[in-house]
Structures are given as structure tokens and as C-alpha cells.
Amino acid sequence: MSSCSQCHQCFALLYDEDIMAGWAADDSNLNTRCTACGRHTVPLLSVQILRLNQTQAEILSVPYLNPLVLRKEFESILGREGDACLAEPEFVESHPIVYWNLVWFLERANIENHLPDLLCPDFQTRYQSTDALHEIHKVGKQT
Numbered sequence: 001m002s003s004c005s006q007c008h009q010c011f012a013l014l015y016d017e018d019i020m021a022g023w024a025a026d027d028s029n030l031n032t033r034c035t036a037c038g039r040h041t042v043p044l045l046s047v048q049i050l051r052l053n054q055t056q057a058e059i060l061s062v063p064y065l066n067p068l069v070l071r072k073e074f075e076s077i078l079g080r081e082g083d084a085c086l087a088e089p090e091f092v093e094s095h096p097i098v099y100w101n102l103v104w105f106l107e108r109a110n111i112e113n114h115l116p117d118l119l120c121p122d123f124q125t126r127y128q129s130t131d132a133l134h135e136i137h138k139v140g141k142q143t
């Protein structure tokens with residue numbers, strides 16, 4: 001993962017320190033201020049995913065969120081969907097921006113967490129034993 005971004009206006013490269021320094025204390029502002037041209041630009045987080053049995057890495061990028069924006073978005077998702085949505089592999093697809101920003105910030109802070117595991121194809125089986133509701137659902141389906 002990389003937070004190195006290019007200014008959309010003047011194409012200057014912005015590094016993490018530049019991006020963080022340019023964020024506003026505003027929880028609905030996605031912009032940072034470019035250190036080269038002084039204009040507003042939306043920084044990006046670039047992610048390379050290399051899966052097992054794949055030779056080509058998948059590359060995606062999402063807006064790199066100011067922590068204030070991330071917190072607001074994260075709280076609104078939890079408010080709408082409940083904490084359990086964090087244990088669903090679908091979280092990655094349904095909230096890619098929040099997901100990748102969380103992975104980035106937690107990793108930078110050295111906080112061990114299960115979020116990267118959501119990408120594993122066997123996530124459900126690995127975590128199933130601790131998920132009582134899932135077990136009940138499965139038993140109910142079989143009978």
C-alpha cells in the first residue's frame with residue numbers, strides 16, 4: 001500500500017507528510033492542499049493485491065481519507081449496519097474506501113486486527129467457530 005499521490009492540478013508528487021499537513025480540520029472535506037501549487041486535491045491510497053495463484057497484482061486506489069472523515073464515515077456505517085458488518089467479507093466490497101483506509105491506519109499504528117483477513121477466501125471457515133449465529137443458521141438450513 002502506498003499513500004504517495006499526485007496532485008490533480010500540477011501533477012506534483014505528494015508524500016504522506018505533505019498530505020497529512022494539507023488536511024483541513026473538517027470531517028466532510030476530502031481534500032488536501034498541494035505543497036507545490038497550493039491548490040486543493042484529493043489524495044489517493046494505492047493498493048496492490050497479489051492473491052495466491054495469481055501472477056498479476058490487482059491494483060486499486062481509493063481516496064485517502066483525513067482521519068476525521070474516516071471516523072465519521074466509519075461511525076455512520078456502524079450505526080446503519082451494526083458492528084457485525086466488520087466480520088463480513090462483503091465489507092471489503094461494499095465499503096472499499098473505509099475498509100482500505102482502516103487497514104492503512106491500523107497497520108501504520110501497529111494495531112493487530114482481522115481486517116486484512118477479510119480478503120482471504122477461507123475467512124468464513126477460519127472464523128466460523130466463534131460465530132454462534134452462523135452455526136445456528138447452518139444447522140437450521142440442513143434440517
Ligand SMILES: [Zn+2]
Binds near residue numbers: 007008011034038039
Ligand atoms: Zn499541485
